[in-house]
Every structure is written in structure tokens, then in C-alpha cells.
Amino acid sequence: MDATAIAPNPSRSLHRFANPGRFLRLSGRFLAPLAWTGAILTVIGLGWGLFFSPADWQQGDAVRIMYVHVPTAWLASAGYMGLAVCAVFSLVWRHPLADLAAAEIGPVGAGVTALCLATGSLWGKPTWGAWWVWDARLTSMLVLFFLYLGQIALVRAFDDPERGHRAGAILALVGVIDLPIIKFSVDWWNTLHQASTITLTSAPSMYVGMLWPLLISALGFSLGFAAIVTARLRAAVMERRLRGLLMARAQAGA
Amino acid sequence: MARFLALLAREWRLSVRHGGDTLAALLFFVLAASLFPLAIGPSPETLGRIAPGIIWVCALLAAILPLDRLFGADFEDGSLDQLLLSGLPPPAIAAAKACAHFLVTGLPLLLAAGPLAVMLRMPPAGIPILLVGLVPGTMTLSLLGSAGAAIVLGARRGAVLLPLLVLPLAAPVLIFGTAAASAAADGLAARPALLLLTALLLIALPLCPLAAGAALRSAAE
Numbered sequence: 001m002d003a004t005a006i007a008p009n010p011s012r013s014l015h016r017f018a019n020p021g022r023f024l025r026l027s028g029r030f031l032a033p034l035a036w037t038g039a040i041l042t043v044i045g046l047g048w049g050l051f052f053s054p055a056d057w058q059q060g061d062a063v064r065i066m067y068v069h070v071p072t073a074w075l076a077s078a079g080y081m082g083l084a085v086c087a088v089f090s091l092v093w094r095h096p097l098a099d100l101a102a103a104e105i106g107p108v109g110a111g112v113t114a115l116c117l118a119t120g121s122l123w124g125k126p127t128w129g130a131w132w133v134w135d136a137r138l139t140s141m142l143v144l145f146f147l148y149l150g151q152i153a154l155v156r157a158f159d160d161p162e163r164g165h166r167a168g169a170i171l172a173l174v175g176v177i178d179l180p181i182i183k184f185s186v187d188w189w190n191t192l193h194q195a196s197t198i199t200l201t202s203a204p205s206m207y208v209g210m211l212w213p214l215l216i217s218a219l220g221f222s223l224g225f226a227a228i229v230t231a232r233l234r235a236a237v238m239e240r241r242l243r244g245l246l247m248a249r250a251q252a253g254a
Numbered sequence: 255m256a257r258f259l260a261l262l263a264r265e266w267r268l269s270v271r272h273g274g275d276t277l278a279a280l281l282f283f284v285l286a287a288s289l290f291p292l293a294i295g296p297s298p299e300t301l302g303r304i305a306p307g308i309i310w311v312c313a314l315l316a317a318i319l320p321l322d323r324l325f326g327a328d329f330e331d332g333s334l335d336q337l338l339l340s341g342l343p344p345p346a347i348a349a350a351k352a353c354a355h356f357l358v359t360g361l362p363l364l365l366a367a368g369p370l371a372v373m374l375r376m377p378p379a380g381i382p383i384l385l386v387g388l389v390p391g392t393m394t395l396s397l398l399g400s401a402g403a404a405i406v407l408g409a410r411r412g413a414v415l416l417p418l419l420v421l422p423l424a425a426p427v428l429i430f431g432t433a434a435a436s437a438a439a440d441g442l443a444a445r446p447a448l449l450l451l452t453a454l455l456l457i458a459l460p461l462c463p464l465a466a467g468a469a470l471r472s473a474a475e
Binding site: 163 | 401405406408409410411412415418419421422423425426457461462465468469472473475
């Protein structure tokens with residue numbers, strides 16, 4: 001077959017962003033607005049949730065942990081999903097930016113998962129009377145945390161970074177099986193952790209005065225997550241470029 | 255298929271001739287399990303209740319022990335490159351290795367698990383179900399382990415990294431395996447947990463060799 005016939009059009013395919021210069025220019029333009037919007041929305045959502053939303057009739061003020069716990073829990077799963085999407089891109093299309101993105105999403109996702117587990121434990125003590133319960137959702141979230149840690153350690157364990165990215169991508173795809181288990185654990189098993197109150201298909205079974213701050217802070221956390229990953233990604237691209245320059249100089253000097 | 259069987263026979267011969275390495279996992283299994291009565295105390299009620307958990311956890315750890323040599327030796331001396339050139343697709347190589355790991359590590363563990371369960375004073379009603387559950391369980395562990403071993407091939411500190419990757423993935427096997435054995439020991443139905451264990455095996459059977467094959471290919475590049 002003619003090689004030009006199957007070559008993707010570079011201006012329209014995703015490989016457009018494989019050009020590090022173009023990625024740095026574009027991301028540099030939207031990074032600051034992204035970070036600021038995220039920070040402002042987080043402040044609004046958390047301020048509303050912590051000070052102005054009503055307390056729960058059963059749990060009292062303890063329910064306010066929700067405004068941190070639920071966004072981090074969503075992001076923990078969404079971050080791993082992002083990792084898996086990057087893995088597909090890096091294995092199928094060998095997209096160089098997807099490799100770096102997977103390596104940079106890992107630590108941020110692990111941090112968010114740790115935050116989710118920590119806030120959940122703080123919430124569990126006053127409401128369930130225990131810091132930790134071995135119920136299906138908590139356990140699968142802990143497994144997700146370990147999957148993140150494994151991916152982080154694996155990507156950085158190879159002398160050849162290319163090999164690390166490939167191995168990390170395969171691991172991320174194997175680990176993605178845990179995601180549906182987390183999502184449906186509260187529906188499949190009758191556990192202590194409550195079932196979802198917010199679904200896409202029906203009206204949320206939650207007071208609107210609590211729903212709005214939750215959604216706003218979730219959006220703020222998500223934008224913040226995206227901003228941190230983008231900033232790390234920019235740093236990684238520049239780091240790689242710097243290493244290339246140093247290598248070139250060392251070789252020229254030798 | 256002939257090549258697959260030839261590879262399997264080669265693995266079998268290698269493990270028989272390195273008898274010490276093969277027995278190490280089994281010894282570890284028995285030793286680790288016999289530490290529990292020393293640590294917890296010999297009371298039959300406590301031991302009998304946690305016996306399925308002890309046996310499953312020790313089997314899981316013992317199955318992971320020989321994994322870093324599963325592909326490691328072939329990777330270092332270049333036989334892996336020869337295997338990949340042999341015309342056998344990489345997933346089939348991984349499947350043969352997983353099969354060999356089950357025959358060499360999983361089966362001896364199964365044989366040792368029965369006497370161990372009796373020594374740990376497990377209720378007799380639960381022992382057959384424990385052994386039945388260990389069959390698909392150790393097979394799944396071999397498959398998961400071969401995928402993990404292929405992924406860490408060539409990594410620094412790969413042997414340390416391997417349990418970190420495989421243990422979280424093996425958690426569902428452990429949960430359903432012990433659930434089946436405990437249910438049978440308490441006189442409850444063990445069938446649902448056994449069916450779920452088998453379902454896990456059927457998921458791992460095509461997916462793990464695929465992942466391991468992809469990892470082998472990228473390791474040999």
C-alpha cells in the first residue's frame with residue numbers, strides 16, 4: 001500500500017500535539033486560566049459548603065467533609081481512567097505525550113486517592129464509629145491506591161524511560177478492571193458505605209443547598225487536577241528537552 | 255500446538271533439574287503457615303476459624319516467590335529472544351510459562367494445602383471446598399503472576415516491584431477463595447464464591463497472556 005495513503009493528516013490527528021513545541025505553546029496559554037478558574041471554583045464551593053450550606057439532620061456538621069471527600073473520590077477514579085486512556089494512546093499509537101502524561105497523572109492521582117481515603121476515614125469515625133471498615137468500597141479504593149503506587153514505581157524503575165512507559169501502560173490497562181468494581185461495589189454488595197445519591201439518570205436524592213456547593217467544588221477540584229497535571233507535563237517536556245541539550249553538549253565536548 | 259508443548263516440556267525439565275528452586279516455594283508455604291500457630295497460639299477455635307485465610311495468604315505469597323525467575327533467567331541469557339523468534343506468538347509463550355508455573359508451583363501447593371489445613375485444625379467440612387477453590391485460584395495466580403513477571407522484566411529491583419504489582423490484582427481471588435472455604439466450614443453454600451472464582455479465572459485466561467505477550471515483546475525490543 002502507498003505509505004502516503006495511510007499516513008494520518010498531521011493537522012487533524014492527535015499527533016499534532018506530539019510536537020513538544022506546539023504543546024508547550026498551547027498549554028502555556030490555557031494553563032493560567034485553568035488554574036485560576038479551578039482555584040476560584042474550589043474556594044467558592046468549599047466556602048459555600050463549609051460555612052453556608054445546611055448541616056445534615058442526622059450527621060450534623062460532619063457531613064461537610066463530603067465537599068472534599070466526594071470530589072476526591074470522583075477524581076481518583078477519573079484519574080485512573082485518564083491513565084488507562086493514556087495507556088491506550090501510548091500502546092496503540094505510540095503517542096509520546098501520552099507516555100509522559102501517564103507518568104505525570106500517576107502521582108497526582110495517588111495523592112487524590114490518599115486524600116479521599118484520609119477524609120473518608122475522618123468522616124467514618126463520627127458517623128460509623130470507626131476509622132476504617134473493611135467494606136467493599138473502602139477496600140477497592142485501597143486497592144486503587146496500591147495500583148497507583150505500583151504504576152508510579154514501575155514507570156520509574158527502568159533505565160530506558162521508553163520501556164518504563166510501555167510497562168506502566170500495560171499495567172494501567174490490567175488494573176482498569178478495578179474501576180467498575182469500585183463503581184458498583186456499593187450496589188452489588190450491601191455495604192456500610194452508602195450507595196450513590198447522584199446519578200445521571202434520575203433526580204439526585206439530595207437537598208439542593210448541598211448539591212450546588214458539592215458540584216461546584218467537584219468542578220473546581222477537577223480543573224485543579226487538570227491544571228496540576230498540565231503543569232507537571234510541561235515540566236516533564238522541558239526536562240526532557242533540557243536533558244537532550246545537555247547530552248548534545250556533552251557529546252560535542254567529548 | 256507442538257511448539258507450545260515443546261516449550262512446556264522444556265520448562266518442566268528445567269524445573270525438575272533445578273529441584274531446589276522448585277521446592278523453595280513449597281517450603282516457604284509450609285514454613286510461613288506453621289508460623290501462625292506459634293504467633294497466634296495453638297487454640298483450635300481461633301486457628302480453625304482463620305485457617306482458610308492463612309492457607310490462602312501463604313499460597314498467594316508462595317506463588318509469587320518464584321515469579322522473578324519465570325522470565326528473568328531466559329531474559330538474561332538470551333533464550334527469550336530465541337523463544338520470540340521461534341514462531342510461537344508472544345501470548346502463547348506467556349501462556350506456556352503460566353501453565354508451567356502452575357504445574358511446578360501451584361500443584362505442589364495444592365497437595366500441601368490439605369495436610370496443612372488439618373494441622374491448622376480447620377473444620378473438616380471446609381477442607382474439600384478449600385482445595386476445590388485453590389484449583390482455579392492458583393491457576394489465576396499463575397496467570398496474573400506471569401503477566402506481572404513479564405511487565406517488570408528488565409526493571410531495576412524488579413523482584414521487589416513484582417509483589418507490589420501482583421498483590422493488589424490478586425485481592426479478588428483471595429476474597430472469593432477464602433469466602434468459599436469459610437462458608438463451607440460454617441455449613442453455608444460455597445457455590446456462589448466458587449463460581450465467582452471460576453469467573454475470575456475465565457477473565458484472566460485470555461487477558462493475562464495478552465498483557466504478558468505485549469510486555470515480552472516490548473522487553474525484547
